[in-house]
Amino acid sequence: MDLAFTPEEQTFRETIRDWVTAHLPSDLSTKVHNAQRLHREDMQRWAKILGAKGWLGYSWPTEFGGPGWSAVQKHLFEEECALAGAPRIVPFGPVMVAPVIMTFGNAAQQARFLPGIASGDVWWSQGYSEPGSGSDLASLKTRAERQGDHYIVNGQKTWTTLGQFGDWIFCLVRTDTTGKPQTGISFLLIDMRSPGVTVRPIRLLDGECEVNEVWFDNVQVPAENLIGEENKGWDYAKYLLAHERTNIADVNRAKRELERLKRIAKTEGVYEDVRFRDEIAKLEVEIVALEMMVLRVLSAQTSGKSSLDIAGLLKIRGSEIQQRYAELMMLAAGPSALPYIFDAMEAGWQGDQVAGLSGFPGGNVHNAPLASTYFNMRKTTIYGGSNEVQRNIVAQTVLGS
Amino acid sequence: MDFNFSEEQIQLADAVGRWVEKAYPFERRLEISRNGGFSEEAYQSLAELGLCGLLTSDAYDGMDQGPVEAMVVMEQLGAGLVIEPIAQTWIASALIQAFGSEALKSDWLPSLAGGTQRIAVALNERAGRYRWQVCETHANNDQLTGHKHVVLGGADANAYLVSAMHNGQLALYLVANGAAGLRAEPYATQDGGRAVDLYLKDTPAILVTADGLTAGAAAEAMGIAWLCAEGVGIMERMLAITVDYMNTRQQFGKTIASFQALRHRVADVKMALELARSMSYYATLKLNAVPEERDQAMARAKVQLGQSMRLVGQACIQLHGGIGVTDEVAISHYFKRLTQMEMQCGDTLHHLGRVSDQMQATAGVFA
Numbered sequence: 001m002d003l004a005f006t007p008e009e010q011t012f013r014e015t016i017r018d019w020v021t022a023h024l025p026s027d028l029s030t031k032v033h034n035a036q037r038l039h040r041e042d043m044q045r046w047a048k049i050l051g052a053k054g055w056l057g058y059s060w061p062t063e064f065g066g067p068g069w070s071a072v073q074k075h076l077f078e079e080e081c082a083l084a085g086a087p088r089i090v091p092f093g094p095v096m097v098a099p100v101i102m103t104f105g106n107a108a109q110q111a112r113f114l115p116g117i118a119s120g121d122v123w124w125s126q127g128y129s130e131p132g133s134g135s136d137l138a139s140l141k142t143r144a145e146r147q148g149d150h151y152i153v154n155g156q157k158t159w160t161t162l163g164q165f166g167d168w169i170f171c172l173v174r175t176d177t178t179g180k181p182q183t184g185i186s187f188l189l190i191d192m193r194s195p196g197v198t199v200r201p202i203r204l205l206d207g208e209c210e211v212n213e214v215w216f217d218n219v220q221v222p223a224e225n226l227i228g229e230e231n232k233g234w235d236y237a238k239y240l241l242a243h244e245r246t247n248i249a250d251v252n253r254a255k256r257e258l259e260r261l262k263r264i265a266k267t268e269g270v271y272e273d274v275r276f277r278d279e280i281a282k283l284e285v286e287i288v289a290l291e292m293m294v295l296r297v298l299s300a301q302t303s304g305k306s307s308l309d310i311a312g313l314l315k316i317r318g319s320e321i322q323q324r325y326a327e328l329m330m331l332a333a334g335p336s337a338l339p340y341i342f343d344a345m346e347a348g349w350q351g352d353q354v355a356g357l358s359g360f361p362g363g364n365v366h367n368a369p370l371a372s373t374y375f376n377m378r379k380t381t382i383y384g385g386s387n388e389v390q391r392n393i394v395a396q397t398v399l400g401s
Numbered sequence: 402m403d404f405n406f407s408e409e410q411i412q413l414a415d416a417v418g419r420w421v422e423k424a425y426p427f428e429r430r431l432e433i434s435r436n437g438g439f440s441e442e443a444y445q446s447l448a449e450l451g452l453c454g455l456l457t458s459d460a461y462d463g464m465d466q467g468p469v470e471a472m473v474v475m476e477q478l479g480a481g482l483v484i485e486p487i488a489q490t491w492i493a494s495a496l497i498q499a500f501g502s503e504a505l506k507s508d509w510l511p512s513l514a515g516g517t518q519r520i521a522v523a524l525n526e527r528a529g530r531y532r533w534q535v536c537e538t539h540a541n542n543d544q545l546t547g548h549k550h551v552v553l554g555g556a557d558a559n560a561y562l563v564s565a566m567h568n569g570q571l572a573l574y575l576v577a578n579g580a581a582g583l584r585a586e587p588y589a590t591q592d593g594g595r596a597v598d599l600y601l602k603d604t605p606a607i608l609v610t611a612d613g614l615t616a617g618a619a620a621e622a623m624g625i626a627w628l629c630a631e632g633v634g635i636m637e638r639m640l641a642i643t644v645d646y647m648n649t650r651q652q653f654g655k656t657i658a659s660f661q662a663l664r665h666r667v668a669d670v671k672m673a674l675e676l677a678r679s680m681s682y683y684a685t686l687k688l689n690a691v692p693e694e695r696d697q698a699m700a701r702a703k704v705q706l707g708q709s710m711r712l713v714g715q716a717c718i719q720l721h722g723g724i725g726v727t728d729e730v731a732i733s734h735y736f737k738r739l740t741q742m743e744m745q746c747g748d749t750l751h752h753l754g755r756v757s758d759q760m761q762a763t764a765g766v767f768a
Binding site for chain 2: 001002003004005006009072255258259262263274277278280281282284285286287288289290291292293295296298299300302303305309310313316317388390391392394395396397398399400401
């Protein structure tokens with residue numbers, strides 16, 4: 001047993017840190033450190049910088065052009081990026097669909113799709129949830145009917161994160177209605193510019209359009225876009241869910257946000273209030289405990305042991321912690337969290353002459369996004385399998401019944 | 402970064418686990434707690450396994466093992482609800498080994514390791530609650546006067562390590578049981594064990610170290626790390642007992658394990674257990690860090706353990722229903738031990754205050 005990283009891992013961390021320091025544009029890190037609005041160009045700029053270095057697919061094996069890093073190295077890369085204030089890598093391409101294409105796709109599909117994902121040029125979206133299929137994903141109804149060398153797709157997906165920017169979407173579609181719901185699902189890659197695809201952004205409670213509805217109206221999809229075998233899509237989706245489970249806890253980002261929470265609490269004068277500071281202290285303990293749990297999973301992965309019984313806990317705990325730091329930041333600002341000024345969440349906002357605002361009320365524009373972030377974070381215990389569904393899974397493992 | 406146990410560590414844990422199974426079943430534990438809260442026979446048996454001197458240098462007949470070995474042993478002793486004060490022996494031995502004179506070491510370490518003598522650590526006083534630095538007991542010409550409060554595992558000890566103010570500084574002394582002017586008043590504790598209050602009046606004592614602050618902090622850190630490990634062992638066993646019960650107990654025509662409201666509580670217990678285990682590892686692996694870093698880690702660990710122990714203890718009783726609040730089942734005895742541990746070495750709020758007062762801008766496992 002040893003808590004310390006090896007000297008090689010420390011050196012690796014230094015290398016990553018130096019590179020990120022040299023290549024992360026400071027306007028991007030300023031936005032991230034202050035939770036200002038990130039636009040498509042912001043996210044893609046960082047993706048392409050990583051892509052040019054070969055690190056957008058940082059979890060990829062060397063045979064597909066990735067760096068072939070170990071679980072610990074991947075974690076250190078994520079940590080250095082998070083602490084430096086890099087925008088999150090939009091996961092749908094490099095983290096989610098790419099491993100499925102590598103594992104279950106054919107050589108032609110790999111040659112066609114992986115380079116665009118690795119470079120950051122092609123934006124991928126995820127088509128899983130439907131209006132009638134949330135936690136009960138296997139009940140999905142979007143139909144794909146084989147007609148010659150095409151599938152004809154009809155139906156509706158929803159909660160498609162950042163789908164308004166999507167070039168391609170990977171979808172779970174129903175190809176068979178006989179037998180168990182899980183056995184009639186296929187994994188299909190669809191060009192979002194195909195005729196019959198309609199994307200409608202959904203405004204969320206924070207005023208932002210982070211997710212979308214996506215309609216498919218007799219969309220023709222070449223049969224060569226089917227991943228693996230027809231009706232085996234559920235297995236591929238489960239593989240995807242099992243992939244990269246430590247990342248879902250997002251403990252590295254939590255460490256960065258804890259620092260930000262302390263800054264805000266100091267600026268707003270509540271850090272010296274013991275009752276408030278104790279709440280931060282509790283969160284600090286929770287984050288250290290989560291980080292230890294992540295390190296345990298990494299250690300198990302490194303030594304080739306199964307750690308599934310604790311990996312499932314990471315999503316629950318990580319999402320609760322995300323919600324808590326967002327809540328405490330909002331509460332630290334207190335009354336200053338109340339002004340809802342949409343444009344003040346943009347970097348460089350200098351007030352609004354037309355509306356008669358000389359600046360953000362009270363003067364600290366960094367308070368502008370705090371309530372919105374709190375509202376936005378309610379999603380974390382709902383998405384990716386709601387925390388109640390996660391508890392069912394944990395209980396199943398523990399009770400064995 | 403590696404959380405795997407060595408072959409030897411696994412064997413050690415297995416050996417202690419087998420001993421618990423064979424020599425310390427629940428009925429035996431119940432009998433011991435009903436008959437004074439300490440079994441000389443059980444303690445001797447642990448000494449024969451080499452556990453009393455686990456951390457003592459081999460120069461003094463010990464096993465020369467480290468914090469991780471201590472942790473795996475404490476987990477097993479926790480799972481068996483072993484009440485004999487092994488952790489007290491380790492703390493006393495470590496303090497004498499680190500701070501004592503050669504004479505003290507050769508007088509005490511081999512007999513502590515062999516289990517023929519025991520020393521209890523008496524730092525806390527009533528006024529200071531968990532703040533062992535608050536000390537009214539004072540030393541005058543190596544004679545101590547004062548009152549030490551709730552000295553756990555102290556009944557029938559051969560000697561006590563007692564803190565006292567000397568020339569305005571906290572110092573640590575060794576007081577023999579039966580010394581002149583010493584009155585030890587023994588009583589049972591909530592967990593079925595035993596403690597004493599010590600009343601000292603001009604009681605002759607041997608100075609162990611004039612640097613009582615360093616020694617006390619080390620004692621507290623060890624105490625916390627081993628409480629954490631014991632707590633993990635207890636919680637893991639409580640969960641296992643509860644799972645068995647839930648898969649057997651029938652209501653409304655099915656096992657109670659089938660009810661979602663109860664299943665979600667089981668998931669919460671598992672979460673609390675694994676967070677606690679994570680922080681127990683953290684505490685153990687920070688035990689040899691520099692004092693400031695070590696003590697920050699211990700405070701964080703005890704906060705997590707406190708929260709986990711409360712949740713797991715209360716949930717496992719609740720999941721048992723009425724049978725859980727009877728004296729005849731093991732689960733209620735595990736719960737009482739877990740509850741007592743909250744009030745040992747500083748409770749959750751005490752340590753949350755330490756974390757809160759000493760927070761830095763950045764925080765994490767390595768900061």
